[in-house]
Every structure is written in C-alpha cells, then in structure tokens.
Amino acid sequence: MGETDRQSLVERSRLRLRTGQSELRQRFLDDDDAPYLLRARCALVDEVLCDLWQALFLAPEMALLAVGGYGRGELYPASDVDILLLLPAVPGADLTSRVEFAVALFYDIGLEIAPSVRTVADCAQAAADDLTICTALLEARPLTGDGAPFAEVCRKLREGLDRGTFFDAKRMEQEERHRRYQDSPYALEPNCKEAPGGLRDLQTILWITRAAGFGDSWEDLARHGFITRDEEEQLLRSLAFLQRLRCHLHLHVGRREDRLLFDHQTALAGRMGCVATATRLASERLMQQYYRTAKMVTQLNTILLQNIGAAISPPSEQEPSPINERFRKTHELLDVVADDVFERRPAALLEAFLLMQQHADLQGMTARTLRALWHARTLIDDDFRRDADNRRCFLGILQQPRGVLHELRRMNQFGLLGRYLPNFGKIVGQMQHDLFHVYTVDQHTLHVLRNLRRFLADEFTHEYPLCSELMSDFPRQWVLYVAALFHDIAKGRGGDHSELGAIDAAEFCAAHGIAAEDSELVVWLVRHHLLMSSVAQKQDIADPEVVGAFARTVGDERKLVALYLFTVADIRGTSPKVWNTWKGQLLEQLFRSTCRALLGGGEAAVRQGLIEERQQQAVRLLRYFALPDSVHQRLWKHLDTVYFMRHSAEEIAWHARALHYRIRRDEPLVRARLNPQGEGLEVLVYTRDQRDLFARLVGFFSRAGYTIVDAKIHTTRDHYALDTFMLLDLGERGDDRDMISYVEHELTDRLRRQGPLEGPGSGRLSRQVRNFPVQPMVTIEEDEKGSHYVLSVSATDRPGLLYTIALTLAAHGANLHTAKISTLGERVEDTFLISGGDLRETANRIKLETELIERLKL
Numbered sequence: 001m002g003e004t005d006r007q008s009l010v011e012r013s014r015l016r017l018r019t020g021q022s023e024l025r026q027r028f029l030d031d032d033d034a035p036y037l038l039r040a041r042c043a044l045v046d047e048v049l050c051d052l053w054q055a056l057f058l059a060p061e062m063a064l065l066a067v068g069g070y071g072r073g074e075l076y077p078a079s080d081v082d083i084l085l086l087l088p089a090v091p092g093a094d095l096t097s098r099v100e101f102a103v104a105l106f107y108d109i110g111l112e113i114a115p116s117v118r119t120v121a122d123c124a125q126a127a128a129d130d131l132t133i134c135t136a137l138l139e140a141r142p143l144t145g146d147g148a149p150f151a152e153v154c155r156k157l158r159e160g161l162d163r164g165t166f167f168d169a170k171r172m173e174q175e176e177r178h179r180r181y182q183d184s185p186y187a188l189e190p191n192c193k194e195a196p197g198g199l200r201d202l203q204t205i206l207w208i209t210r211a212a213g214f215g216d217s218w219e220d221l222a223r224h225g226f227i228t229r230d231e232e233e234q235l236l237r238s239l240a241f242l243q244r245l246r247c248h249l250h251l252h253v254g255r256r257e258d259r260l261l262f263d264h265q266t267a268l269a270g271r272m273g274c275v276a277t278a279t280r281l282a283s284e285r286l287m288q289q290y291y292r293t294a295k296m297v298t299q300l301n302t303i304l305l306q307n308i309g310a311a312i313s314p315p316s317e318q319e320p321s322p323i324n325e326r327f328r329k330t331h332e333l334l335d336v337v338a339d340d341v342f343e344r345r346p347a348a349l350l351e352a353f354l355l356m357q358q359h360a361d362l363q364g365m366t367a368r369t370l371r372a373l374w375h376a377r378t379l380i381d382d383d384f385r386r387d388a389d390n391r392r393c394f395l396g397i398l399q400q401p402r403g404v405l406h407e408l409r410r411m412n413q414f415g416l417l418g419r420y421l422p423n424f425g426k427i428v429g430q431m432q433h434d435l436f437h438v439y440t441v442d443q444h445t446l447h448v449l450r451n452l453r454r455f456l457a458d459e460f461t462h463e464y465p466l467c468s469e470l471m472s473d474f475p476r477q478w479v480l481y482v483a484a485l486f487h488d489i490a491k492g493r494g495g496d497h498s499e500l501g502a503i504d505a506a507e508f509c510a511a512h513g514i515a516a517e518d519s520e521l522v523v524w525l526v527r528h529h530l531l532m533s534s535v536a537q538k539q540d541i542a543d544p545e546v547v548g549a550f551a552r553t554v555g556d557e558r559k560l561v562a563l564y565l566f567t568v569a570d571i572r573g574t575s576p577k578v579w580n581t582w583k584g585q586l587l588e589q590l591f592r593s594t595c596r597a598l599l600g601g602g603e604a605a606v607r608q609g610l611i612e613e614r615q616q617q618a619v620r621l622l623r624y625f626a627l628p629d630s631v632h633q634r635l636w637k638h639l640d641t642v643y644f645m646r647h648s649a650e651e652i653a654w655h656a657r658a659l660h661y662r663i664r665r666d667e668p669l670v671r672a673r674l675n676p677q678g679e680g681l682e683v684l685v686y687t688r689d690q691r692d693l694f695a696r697l698v699g700f701f702s703r704a705g706y707t708i709v710d711a712k713i714h715t716t717r718d719h720y721a722l723d724t725f726m727l728l729d730l731g732e733r734g735d736d737r738d739m740i741s742y743v744e745h746e747l748t749d750r751l752r753r754q755g756p757l758e759g760p761g762s763g764r765l766s767r768q769v770r771n772f773p774v775q776p777m778v779t780i781e782e783d784e785k786g787s788h789y790v791l792s793v794s795a796t797d798r799p800g801l802l803y804t805i806a807l808t809l810a811a812h813g814a815n816l817h818t819a820k821i822s823t824l825g826e827r828v829e830d831t832f833l834i835s836g837g838d839l840r841e842t843a844n845r846i847k848l849e850t851e852l853i854e855r856l857k858l
Helices: 003-031 034-056 068-072 093-108 120-129 131-138 147-160 163-180 199-212 218-223 229-253 262-271 282-312 348-358 367-379 382-386 388-399 404-413 416-420 422-426 441-454 465-473 478-486 497-511 516-527 531-538 544-554 557-572 581-598 602-623 641-646 649-659 693-703 737-753 767-771 801-811 842-856
Strands: 063-066 081-087 113-119 141-145 327-330 333-336 669-674 681-688 706-715 720-729 777-782 789-796 814-820 827-836
Touching (some): 003 034, 003 093, 003 229, 034 063, 034 081, 034 229, 063 068, 063 147, 081 147, 113 120, 131 147, 131 199, 141 147, 163 199, 199 218, 218 229, 262 282, 282 404, 333 348, 333 367, 348 367, 348 388, 348 404, 348 416, 367 416, 388 404, 388 478, 404 416, 404 441, 416 422, 465 557, 478 497, 478 557, 544 581, 557 581, 602 649, 641 706, 649 720, 693 706, 693 720, 693 737, 693 801, 777 842, 789 842
Antiparallel strands (some): 063 081, 063 141, 327 333, 669 681, 681 720, 706 814, 777 789, 814 827
C-alpha cells in the first residue's frame, strides 16, 4: 500500500469514527440509553476495524478477535479497544512487518487500541500462566479473518480450564481488589468500576459462571437457580445505573476516568437527573443513589459467590447440627432449616444475628440464609417493631459480650438495620460533603461503634489506655452503643441534628423499656455529643471558669466518662486525617480538669488551688536541673495570674529554666523542643513586644512547613512577649529533631533583623476544597467579664489562612491573647481571644468581621 493510499484510508476511517462517535454521544445525551451506546460503539468499531483488515490484505489464515470488554460487547466512550491478532503459527519477517503496520494503522485512526499478537499455542500458554489473559480470552469474539484459529483457541481454553481453580483465583483476585479500596464501597470518591460494589464485581460473577459452564448472562444464572427473577431484575437495575454513570463520567471528563472525583460529582448529578433540595446537595443525592446501588451489588455478589462456589465444589457430606427448630449449623455456617423460616416466624430475622453472637463456632451464614434474610427484610414493619419480643431481641444484640459490631454491620449490609430503625435507613449511603467526614453517615456511625468496642479489646489497650480503663469499668456499656446509633441519625433532615436525634433516641428508649437512668444518659449523649470536642478545641480549658461551666453542663461523673469515651470514638470515626495526639491531649486534659471540678470547691477555690498546684509542681521540676529553689522568682514576679492559668506546670518550669537569667535581654530568644506529650514541636518565643509579631511568627512557621495547633500569647508586666506555640509537621518529614536548630536559629535571626513581613509560601488547594469550599463564618462576642472578645472563624483550610487573620487583626490594633487552631479535614475552626484596638464599638467589630469574611473567601 502506497503512502497516499495509506493516508487516504486513515483519514476516511478517522472521519468515520469521529462522526459516528459524535452521533452516538448526542443520542446518549438525548435518550440516556447506556446499553445502546455500549453496543453501538462496539458495532461502529467492529465495522471500521473489519474494513481496515480487508484493505490490508493480511494473511488469510490470520484472525482478528475482540477481547476483554470489547469482546463482551461493552465499549464505554473512553475505554480501550482490546484486540487480539491471532496467528496459526509463529510469523516470518514479512508477516511480522505487515502485522506491525496494521497495529500502527489502528492507532493512527484515533482508537485507543490495546493490541496483542499471539499464536494459538501462545494463547493456550498465556491463559495457563496469567489469570487476566485467561479471563480476556473467555470473552473473545471473532471480528474477521479465518475462523479456524479462533475455534482452536476456544477448544484449548476449555480443555485447560479448571473451573474450581478459576473460581478460587477470581475470588481471591476480588478480595485483593477490595482490600485496595479498604473493603468498602463507601469511599468519598469511589471508583465505579473497581471498588467494591462497582461494575467489576458484576463482571466477576459472569466470568465465573461462563468458565463453569453456567451461561454468560443474568438470565442464565436465573435459569440455573442461582438467582431469583426478582434478584435478576435488581441486578439489571444496578447494572443499568452503573453503566449510565460510567458513560456520563467518560463523556464529561473527555477521557477514561472511573473515579467519582469531587471535581465531577456536581456535573454528574445534573446529567443523572439529581436535583438539590433544601437540605441536600444534588451531588449528595447522586452519591447516596450510588452507595445504595453498590450496597445492592455487594449483597448479591456475596450470595452468588457462595452459591456458585458450592455448585462448583460441593462441600463434603456433613450432617447439619440443629441449633433450634429454625436454625442449624452447616459447615460452620448458620443455616435456616427451610427457605420460608422467616415468613413463618418473622422474629427469627433478629434471632439469626443473636445466634451468630452466641455461638462462637459459627463462621458466617450460608448463602441460603443470607438470601432469605434479604428477601424477608420487608417483613420488618410497624407491627414487627412494636412486638415486645423483637424489641428485647434487638437490645439483646447490643448487650452481647461479642459480635456486636460484626452483626450490626451484617444487618446494615443486608438492609435489616435500616428496616428496624427507619430513620437509620434514611442515612444509609448518605454522604456529607463537609470536608470533615469521609464516610457516609451510616458507615461513620458504625465506625464510632467500632471505636467504642475497640476500647474493650485487650490487644488495643496500648492505643488509648485511659479510654480502655474507663470503658472496662463503665456499667452497662451497651448504653453507649445505643447513643452511637442515634448520634447522627438526623443528619440531612435540616435543623439541629443533635436535637432531632435526641428525640429519636428518647422514643427508642421508651419503646424498648430502657431504665430511666440509662435513657437519660443516652438522650443527653446524643444531644451533647459535640460539646466536649467544641470546648476542648475552641475554649481556654486552662481557665477554671471554662472548666466549671463545662462541669455544670455535664453534671456528674458517669456522664463525663460517657461523653469523653464517646468524643474520642466520634472524632476518630470521622476521618483518618482529623485525629491527632494533640486533640487527644486536649480531651484528656479537659476530662481530668472536669473530674477535679466535679469534686466541688467552687471556681475561686479551684482557680487558686490550681495555680498553687502548678507553681509547686513547676518548682519540683526545676530541682531536677539542679537550679536554686528561688530561681523561678526572677521570672514569676513579671507574670500575672492569667499566665499561670493558661500554662501547665511543665511549661512553666521550661520557661523559667530558659529565661531566669535573660529577663531583661534586648535580643529575642527562641527555644524549640519536641512536644513532651506527643508529636510535633513546642516553640517558645521571648522578645520585646513589637508590632505585627504574631503575623511574623505565623508566616515563618507556615514557610517552615508547620501548622499551628495551639498558641498561647502572653505579655509580661514589663512588656515582653512570652509566646508558646504547638506545631505539627505538615510534610510528615519524620524526625522533628532536625528542625529544632533551624527554627531556633532562623526565627531568632528574623526577629532580630525586623525586616519586612514575609508571608507564607504558596500552596495548591486540594480538589475537595476547590469543589466544596466552606462558606467563611466569623463572629466576635464579648466574654463574660467584658474585658476581652472571642473571635470565632470557620473557613476552608489553605496556605496563608492564619497569616491573613493575623494581618487583619494587626490592622485593627487588636491584641491577641490565645489562639485555638482546630483543623477538621479541609475545614478550620479557629478561636482567638482578643482585646484592645477599636473593638468596644459595635460598628468596628462588624467592620472587622466583614473584612475577615471577604479575605477568607476562596
């Protein structure tokens, strides 16, 4: 073929593909028919490739095959076109050159070709060696060329395929794939093809059934009795939704992309017909539909794998062991004695999960039991929920010493938990695009329960020793599990979810006959489950007045212990990025301080006693360094009561040790050390007070790669700044020791030179932040004494945020006393205690609020 002919052929084929695919795209956008689009794109590519094949005059004994998804007849808008050029024998130099020319031509016309060239013998060997190739060949179909090589490949594939081995391999492949996605379909940005509950789970079933000879369609599975007609319809609906979603995703992005990234969710929601409501974003409604579809796929995938596996490799004959008249043990699995057990006795729906907890030798449920549970879930209605025996059984599940989390997860997976607690059913698959929670509401709830149960496990006592100790001594621990189920149950309804959830919890406790003392605790916990984290992260918990107010709200030690345990479990159940040791320290400090406050004595006595206790302990610590007993007096005479209230004894001793002979120095002093309580650095800055000092310090720490989680800003009686910062490493560079000398030397030099302010380095915003920015909120409120103001800021986290706040405060002449920096995923909630400037005038406070909001907008 001459170059002119080649170019003409390429141009004609490229135009044909481009025109055809454009027409298919428009038709899909008009009618939303994904199956037609997948088939029609296959047919279009078939025609183009076959015409090219004929024009190339390749060896007549060769064959062109479609394999993989293309062979299956499902060609998504941006999917690769998997082809196999099949040769009867090893080609010579001339044929090799012509094959290479053909492959190059396929690329030139604009197809994303994934080609392979093999002989019949190569195919047989590759299928035996590589599970992926074996699977692709199972779906091969001939396009053009000699049919004999293809028939030979099919024969050899059948002869060499062991269906039991193939089943085990595909099952293990799926398990490994699921592990890559944390065994959950509920990721924030799930992969609609590869993640659990995605298209690949459906394809895996059909690969196995085809290899086992049970057919290659859902209709064939129903005909062989592996699924019912109802299940077939549900699978087809799930498949149709996932196909539509993936087609829209490919067309929206303009390339192959299977992740439902934040960047695309809003646009996809519009394409899929999801409309925002007063309380829900359109993207949240789309994702809830996706999660529920993925959940359905995982349910049926689990049932089918067990059923098909039993058909391929029947278990050895073993007489079932009776458990009661409804259930028996078969091969270490819970089995129903008859398919209609639940129809005859609906109460057995909950009994099945209770038996799983009570019989440690049971390793799971048979596929028959799972299917029966799933189909019978609609038997849980108002009459079922009102039944006293069912209520006792549900409480019994929560009260068992083992298996609470596992069985609640299983109940949720198969739709029974949401049927028994209808309001819980509304939060199943509900995503919260608040850049804080990375799980759906139901999965977050089960994570909280997991964390509470984890406090009881001996193997995890090293993680949070205090929590483990408190949990093991807590009477009726199941009460906390009830609170966990209800603490976020009202999310997405509008209004205060804590108050609405408390109403649901009160109704549940009354209906289930829970004792008044325990009912009160459950309702109180649900109503106040955010209180402790808010006080610890936003208020000055070194102030006895703050602790006293918190103690009055809590009221007694049992509520305090319950709230502390619940708060730790709740924060850790939101996102792996949200929890850190610093938050753990704050919560424990607040817990211990409140314990002391609950013992009585009044705030004034507590305040004075606390200061004296800290001073005495600081003096004892100084003695370890062989310093005179009076050494601390040189510094302390320049400090006021507020200083001793806000700093721990260990910090007071550290400051005295570093400053006792440098009280009147003109040069700035910077000292850094590893945080004695955990990760990060603690930095002491002592210098003559100066304008813009906080902004200068914030800019330096940000450029050094640290984030400030706590700042204690103090001015001595003779006008020296004595500031302490707690820093965490943003870059996770490892050992903070390497940064100590850098921070001390470089920051001292910058404070000495007093050069122009240096802002923080620039940084990129994450995709989450770009697509779901937090609307900035700023409030300034007078404190109870009327001498200071509490500035609260909620905004999207980003480089330079704290520096912007510092500059704005400085411009208004505001003095900063403390800063509580709280990072919640991609959102910050910072609280500052400020005074001075022109803040006493309401108009000036409003002006500062307005300026901050404008500067914090993305």
